[in-house]
Amino acid sequence: MLFPIKNPKKDYYLFNGDFSGSWNHIPKDVIIACWNYKTRDESLRHFDGAGFRTLGCGYYDMDSVNAAKDWGSSLAKTPGAWGIMYTTWEDQYDFLDKFAARTFGARKDSTGKP
Numbered sequence: 352m353l354f355p356i357k358n359p360k361k362d363y364y365l366f367n368g369d370f371s372g373s374w375n376h377i378p379k380d381v382i383i384a385c386w387n388y389k390t391r392d393e394s395l396r397h398f399d400g401a402g403f404r405t406l407g408c409g410y411y412d413m414d415s416v417n418a419a420k421d422w423g424s425s426l427a428k429t430p431g432a433w434g435i436m437y438t439t440w441e442d443q444y445d446f447l448d449k450f451a452a453r454t455f456g457a458r459k460d461s462t463g464k465p
Contacts, residue, residue: 374401382433384408388418391425399431408436419453426454 374397377383383403385394391407398405407422426432435454437447 374398374403377403379403382406384436386438388421391422392428395425395429395432399429402431404431404433405429406433406436408438419450423454423456 374383379402381403382405383398384406385391385398386408387394388409391409395405395407407426409418409422422435426435437444437450
């Protein structure tokens with residue numbers, strides 16, 4: 352409801368009024384979760400510029416190499432980004448490790464193993 356490109360418009364579906372500027376009424380200690388893959392750069396940039404900390408939180412019920420890499424790239428260029436939330440609606444956690452590696456790069460444990 353807060354991202355100006357997506358929802359807070361005068362013609363919002365079945366709403367009598369306007370959500371424009373709604374983000375100006377949210378305390379700055381609230382972390383904004385940006386969920387839309389297609390508008391992730393604009394969304395992260397908007398809320399970061401408005402002084403909020405942000406999270407990416409796309410929808411991952413499939414193995415999507417590009418989506419994970421794209422979120423990682425978008426978050427890397429967002430100073431106020433705190434991280435990403437792995438989101439599944441179908442309890443599909445088999446992709447979680449691959450998702451993390453593709454988003455942030457392979458990490459090594461204390462033994463030096465990936």
